[in-house]
Amino acid sequence: MKKNIINFGKLTLCIASIFISSLILRAQEQPVAKLIIGDKAPELRYGKWVKGSPIKEYEKGRLYIFEFWATWCGPCKLAMPHLSKLAKEREKDITVIGVNIWEGQHDSGKQTPDSFLPKITRFVELMGDNMAYNVITDNNEEFMANNWMIAAGQGGIPCSFMIKDGTILWIGHPIALDSIIQVVMDDKYDVNAERQKRIKAREKEANGPAAAFGKVQAAVDKAVKEEQYNRAIAILDSGITEIPSWAGSANFSKFEIMLDHFSEKESMSFVREWQATNPGYKGSTGVVIARKTGLSKESYLYAIKLLTELIDNPQPAFIMYPEIAKAYINMGDYKSAVEAQEKAISTAQQALKENKYPGFVTQDTIKEYEETLADYKTKLK
Secondary structure, eight states, X not given: OHHHHHHHHHHHHHHHGGXXXXXXXXXXXXXXXXXXXXXXXXXXXXXXXEESOOOSSOOTTOXXXXXXXXXXXXXXXXXXXXXXXXXXXXXXXXXXXXXXXXXXXTSSSOOOGGGGHHHHHHHHHHHGGGGOSEEXXXXXXXXXXXXXXXXXXOOSSSEEEEEXXXXXXXXXXXXXXXXXXXXXXXXXXXXXXXXXHXXXXXXXXHTSHHHHXXXXXXXXXXXXXXXXXXXXXXXXXXXXXXXXXXXXXXXXXXXXXXXXXXXXXXXXXXXXXXXXXXXXXXXXXXXXXXXXXXXXXXXXXXXXXXXXXXBTTTBOHHHHHHHHHHHHHHTTOHHHHHHHHHHHHHHHHHHHHXXXXXXXXXXXXXXXXXXXXXXXXXXXX
């Protein structure tokens, strides 16, 4: 079991790395925690019970795992098969409930959770046995997000809450669930000791590098909103000096700002020098460049180089090839774009056949890839 958990963790980091900017969810907000381990669990107030049987009250002695997720969250998808296995193997003792929140986090415009219900329902349907547990959506007031996650100081997903007899026993990443559950089931879990440990950890985190970088990012966001781009870069440079452990995130933010608001020559010179230090963020950098229109052929070839290096090492090929195809499209090489998109389809079909990376590739994914390929082929004529 331990080996499986370690592999799951590594896979999470691999796939999440190409979407690093989107996974730093609400980092600038740094939610203030009011809810903690040992407290009474908040009310369960949801939008729709999408899968499974609604619960009206907590059964005495039973464990309830509330797993917060979204369809855009890579690590959330990676956790689903393992959670399904857990739900099946321990169905006599444990109820798992997936709670969809922040679904519109990366969509433009203000939309209610209800507006994403068809998308969520379709996703759950396609996941099948890879999501073999209860699933609910947040309501339009975002009660679950605000009164559970934000109230507990949790600004990112996936995140699990373990409830027993109406009390919060544990809050954390699902990767650690197995060990915690076993301790609880063996009646060796000291909730009061864990509560005190979390209180001390929060005090330390409040003055730690993550909190400090949150303030830096908030200042950068404000400067960008006010179109003070040089000031935003200066804030990031200062942050890199003061918080070196967050240099990767800061430099990636710096690159995004430069690519959007500075000259291509300046931004690409910076990114080449930065990437030469092997800081990670290779996939994220390649994707940003590949999707940006109006750049030179040289820049797109650089993006293709970065993305190609990641194919199955460690990124799934079906994730890399569509981004490579976009780079070719943006540089006007439609023949190469078609070839890359065809590889995206074939590798996605193989992954689906082998049930690898469930949630990342579905029948809908392949259909979307095929529609994109058809569009690319029209450009060849």
